[in-house]
Amino acid sequence: MFVRALSLRDFRSWDALGLELRPGCTVFVGPNGHGKTNVLEALGYLSTLSSHRVSSDAPLIRSGTGQAFAGATVVNTGRELTVDLELNEGKSNRARINQSPTRRPREILGILQTVLFAPEDLSLVRGDPGDRRRYLDELLTSRIPRMAAVRADYDRVLRQRSALLKTAGGALRRTSRGGGRPSEDGASALATLEVWDGHLAAHGAQLLAGRLDLVHDLAPHLAESYQSLAPESRPASIRYRSSLGSSLPPEFTEPARVPEAGDIAFLEERFLHELSVMRSKEIERGVCLVGPHRDDLELQLGDTPAKGFASHGESWSFALSLRLAGFALLRSDGSDPVLMLDDVFAELDRRRRRALAKVALDAEQVLITAAVPEDVPEELDAVRFGVEAHDTDRGRISRIVEETEDRRDG
Ligand SMILES: Nc1ncnc2c1ncn2[C@@H]1O[C@H](COP(=O)(O)OP(=O)(O)O)[C@@H](O)[C@H]1O
Numbered sequence: 001m002f003v004r005a006l007s008l009r010d011f012r013s014w015d016a017l018g019l020e021l022r023p024g025c026t027v028f029v030g031p032n033g034h035g036k037t038n039v040l041e042a043l044g045y046l047s048t049l050s051s052h053r054v055s056s057d058a059p060l061i062r063s064g065t066g067q068a069f070a071g072a073t074v075v076n077t078g079r080e081l082t083v084d085l086e087l088n089e090g091k092s093n094r095a096r097i098n099q100s101p102t103r104r105p106r107e108i109l110g111i112l113q114t115v116l117f118a119p120e121d122l123s124l125v126r127g128d129p130g131d132r133r134r135y136l137d138e139l140l141t142s143r144i145p146r147m148a149a150v151r152a153d154y155d156r157v158l159r160q161r162s163a164l165l166k167t168a169g170g171a172l173r174r175t176s177r178g179g180g181r182p183s184e185d186g187a188s189a190l191a192t193l194e195v196w197d198g199h200l201a202a203h204g205a206q207l208l209a210g211r212l213d214l215v216h217d218l219a220p221h222l223a224e225s226y227q228s229l230a231p232e233s234r235p236a237s238i239r240y241r242s243s244l245g246s247s248l249p250p251e252f253t254e255p256a257r258v259p260e261a262g263d264i265a266f267l268e269e270r271f272l273h274e275l276s277v278m279r280s281k282e283i284e285r286g287v288c289l290v291g292p293h294r295d296d297l298e299l300q301l302g303d304t305p306a307k308g309f310a311s312h313g314e315s316w317s318f319a320l321s322l323r324l325a326g327f328a329l330l331r332s333d334g335s336d337p338v339l340m341l342d343d344v345f346a347e348l349d350r351r352r353r354r355a356l357a358k359v360a361l362d363a364e365q366v367l368i369t370a371a372v373p374e375d376v377p378e379e380l381d382a383v384r385f386g387v388e389a390h391d392t393d394r395g396r397i398s399r400i401v402e403e404t405e406d407r408r409d410g
């Protein structure tokens, strides 16, 4: 697929941007801090409904305005769809598909598929499990949009169950320690907890099954991408680590295991079992200790964990491989996602630049940002837009200042 048109209003530093884009490579060049990443961030937001840089929407709305707008026209195997989003300060966001309002913004998921590789991605290797869960869930919802609803249901139940563990902690502790007859409020809190256990296990099993399938499909692409970026290094591998612990048969986290019908029901039963095993610990600590929100994606180089052991170069290669594996996987599902490379070539050595350029040349559309044109491999420097921020009476605003010919056609 490719983005044919992009328009922004009051998104970050852009007060108004209207761009026609083409398949192939487009490069955004300009000094640091002038608004290049903001463009990719907007497309990333239309694709995942989240920013790779901030966890709330407020910073995306241009300072002094209360509303941001981002819209894209996406061409996928000849079929055109326009998605747009309104980000509202202090109000819920609104989305439209071909001008028709959707009931929920998440209905636009899957229309624009993007894979963004950015300097922040080093945290996939070095950061907390939450960064890797986010990587998995974004890829999962990009691939299977209905998983966004599963994820939202799971998060809602998790919040409610966590709140119960906190508020009813005292009563639950007295009941779970036994020692006499449970008090009335203790017994009722326990009954409520059991209801939430059921919901948590039902939604959690679906999310877990989705992630396990994803890791199963992703693992070979990851090994291959890493091998092509760093052939001299030890082989890279990934494995899902579940908080279900020994309740989950080990073959489930074998990347080679092919998922079977009945997995979700089985996982739900195992989930409930692990909740019963962990019950007194959860009550004691007042937090949910079991579920996909506690899981991790383990990254290995040879037989050592990448986190804490990988060199800087290896960590970069691993992070990039995770993105390229996602790209290869979405592509194997049937259509090329838009590849976005944010300021990354300057970080890479010659061999990795070449390997990345090879993937990029093969993609249907690639959007690249760089501080100077020299950072971009020659063969990718096709259409170039200059980006510069200007001080105006409405604040510092980004502008496209030049546009060069498409050098491949010309
Ligand atoms: N909400 C906002 N309102 C106005 N300007 C913003 C907002 N968020 C970020 N900016 C500005 O955007 C610029 C950074 O843009 P960015 O795309 O990250 O730059 P780069 O070209 O280095 O990729 C900074 O000048 C910052 O002040």
Ligand SMILES: [Mg+2]
Pocket (backbone or CB within 6 Å): 033, 036, 037, 038, 342, 343, 369
């Ligand atoms: Mg940037």
